[in-house]
Amino acid sequence: MSRSVRRLMKEASELSSSPSPHFTAAPVSDSNLYDWHFTIAGPPPPSPYAGGIYHGRIVLPPTYPLRPPSFRFLTPSGRFEVNREICLSISGHHEETWQPAWGIRTALIAIRSFMDGDVKGQVGGLDGVSDAIKKEWAVASRNWSCEACADGKNNEEVLRKWRSYCVEQGVDVEKEEEAEGVPEDLRIGVKKPESDAKGTTGPGSETSASTVDLTAAASTEVLVKTEKSASATPTPTSTSTPAQGPARSVPISARPPVARVQQQQRTSTTAAAPRRAAPPVSQDSPWLDRAIFGVLIALVLMILRRYVDIEE
Numbered sequence: 001m002s003r004s005v006r007r008l009m010k011e012a013s014e015l016s017s018s019p020s021p022h023f024t025a026a027p028v029s030d031s032n033l034y035d036w037h038f039t040i041a042g043p044p045p046p047s048p049y050a051g052g053i054y055h056g057r058i059v060l061p062p063t064y065p066l067r068p069p070s071f072r073f074l075t076p077s078g079r080f081e082v083n084r085e086i087c088l089s090i091s092g093h094h095e096e097t098w099q100p101a102w103g104i105r106t107a108l109i110a111i112r113s114f115m116d117g118d119v120k121g122q123v124g125g126l127d128g129v130s131d132a133i134k135k136e137w138a139v140a141s142r143n144w145s146c147e148a149c150a151d152g153k154n155n156e157e158v159l160r161k162w163r164s165y166c167v168e169q170g171v172d173v174e175k176e177e178e179a180e181g182v183p184e185d186l187r188i189g190v191k192k193p194e195s196d197a198k199g200t201t202g203p204g205s206e207t208s209a210s211t212v213d214l215t216a217a218a219s220t221e222v223l224v225k226t227e228k229s230a231s232a233t234p235t236p237t238s239t240s241t242p243a244q245g246p247a248r249s250v251p252i253s254a255r256p257p258v259a260r261v262q263q264q265q266r267t268s269t270t271a272a273a274p275r276r277a278a279p280p281v282s283q284d285s286p287w288l289d290r291a292i293f294g295v296l297i298a299l300v301l302m303i304l305r306r307y308v309d310i311e312e
Helices: 004-016 092-097 104-114 131-141 155-168 173-180 214-227 259-272 285-311
Strands: 024-025 035-041 051-060 070-073
Touching: 004 024, 004 104, 024 104, 035 104, 035 155, 051 104, 051 155, 104 173, 155 173
Parallel strands: none
Antiparallel strands: 024 035, 035 051, 051 070
């Protein structure tokens, strides 16, 4: 497995194990780890983008992280042109400023803060859009849906579901929104568990926090552990990611790289590795042992003879 793939799997694991309620990102498909989509909340008030939820694409080079990724927004925002690579200090337009220690999390944090910055002729940036238009587009962005990865869900549903997962991981989403000063009418919140007649959460409820289809952290940890032990324990080829408990479908916004790609790479690597030939067994070993034994006897006799001559 290449260094680039290992790095991407590690970043997917970190995004799931230490989630941020402000954004989520994952590969678009199971077979291509270099094409990611992200969903990100707009900056906090008084930004005109406050309350907006935007969707975009990240294209990573095969040499990542040695070279920077490129970014483009797919949701109209009034800040960036739609479906055009944007010029940022963390993007492919400025390879001289890119640091391999940075990653997708770093880039998304930077993009969220850059949205309030001045355009100043920036490639992919929009200039002259009024704050009133930006606020209108921020409201409209919540209902925008990506045909490639959202499975019919709009941006607000995707991010709300992700925030439910963040709550399960111990993140206080409401406290963070309150700290940012987000008004009640602009808050995204989380999915609240529905209760049945007995006051318990219904097992079939789509809004139940206990049935959120997000198992990214657990499945990614399994992938990392499997990779570390691949050289010692052969792994059978499988088309699904091993996970404990009942099988659940994982939405693309929180899905880590699947085991199939990893297992296929291990299989091809194992098949291509040459078998080490066993050392030839020498058939002269009995004669060699006898010769050594004879030499030892001769040395002993010579020592005894010299000792007798000295005594005489």
